[in-house]
Amino acid sequence: MSGQVGIIHVHSNYSHDGRDSLARLRELSLERDIAFVALSDHAEDFDAGIFAAFTAECARLSDARLRLIPGLEYRFAGFKGMHLLAFGLREWIAPETPADFARLAPAAAALTAVAHPVLPRYRIPPEVLDVVDAIEIWNAGYNTRYLPDPRAIRLLQRLRRRRPEVVGFAGLDQHDASNDRELRLLLDLDEPDPLAAIRAGRFRSRGRTMGMDATVSWSAARLGALRVARLFYDRVERTQDKVARWVRRPR
Ligand SMILES: [Zn+2]
Numbered sequence: 185m186s187g188q189v190g191i192i193h194v195h196s197n198y199s200h201d202g203r204d205s206l207a208r209l210r211e212l213s214l215e216r217d218i219a220f221v222a223l224s225d226h227a228e229d230f231d232a233g234i235f236a237a238f239t240a241e242c243a244r245l246s247d248a249r250l251r252l253i254p255g256l257e258y259r260f261a262g263f264k265g266m267h268l269l270a271f272g273l274r275e276w277i278a279p280e281t282p283a284d285f286a287r288l289a290p291a292a293a294a295l296t297a298v299a300h301p302v303l304p305r306y307r308i309p310p311e312v313l314d315v316v317d318a319i320e321i322w323n324a325g326y327n328t329r330y331l332p333d334p335r336a337i338r339l340l341q342r343l344r345r346r347r348p349e350v351v352g353f354a355g356l357d358q359h360d361a362s363n364d365r366e367l368r369l370l371l372d373l374d375e376p377d378p379l380a381a382i383r384a385g386r387f388r389s390r391g392r393t394m395g396m397d398a399t400v401s402w403s404a405a406r407l408g409a410l411r412v413a414r415l416f417y418d419r420v421e422r423t424q425d426k427v428a429r430w431v432r433r434p435r
């Protein structure tokens with residue numbers, strides 16, 4: 185591997201539903217040849233004091249081999265499924281609406297993004313689309329672990345017609361590092377600031393089945409083929425989940 189491998193949209197146990205301490209994330213990431221971890225813990229589990237402790241712990245556990253980059257994932261009352269990501273967050277912010285986020289996050293974070301657009305049914309407030317740096321076009325949590333989301337890619341493509349600087353990335357949405365769904369971001373070795381490189385589009389996303397560059401400027405035919413492939417993979421995934429539940433069921 186000649187480049188620098190990273191993971192993005194990662195939860196630690198600073199999130200109520202995250203299992204891994206930052207120290208364990210460091211240990212497992214080093215085993216997996218990961219050079220940076222862009223964290224996005226649930227903002228509702230934080231206040232200014234906890235955020236300061238989180239940032240300090242990230243710094244203490246970072247070195248030349250591995251960087252833990254503090255970030256938060258925000259949700260908003262009255263906006264179901266609308267989660268916004270602020271990676272490389274330099275100060276505590278507490279936006280209460282997506283419009284607040286659009287106003288506060290660009291100055292406070294190194295990279296902002298719309299998470300899993302499938303959850304808010306692809307309806308993103310325009311003030312967010314006016315400022316956000318990235319769209320999560322593949323989310324290993326909600327959006328199957330196997331294939332990216334063609335509708336999220338379409339959202340990215342539409343947005344890029346107006347704002348060609350916006351990029352698309354594959355996020356792990358990892359809450360438990362023992363279950364590695366293998367989505368990775370690949371950067372050149374000589375990128376000193378991973379989030380700046382991502383924001384500038386100098387990376388590739390890679391998953392188990394495919395990879396893509398930051399623009400994901402695929403043709404309509406290719407997106408159509410992806411939709412067909414998803415019908416199959418989604419069924420496989422549902423079957424696997426069903427089998428897993430059946431195996432775990434007490435008898
Ligand atoms: Zn989320």
Ligand SMILES: [Zn+2]
Nearest residue numbers: 193224257357
């Ligand atoms: Zn998340």
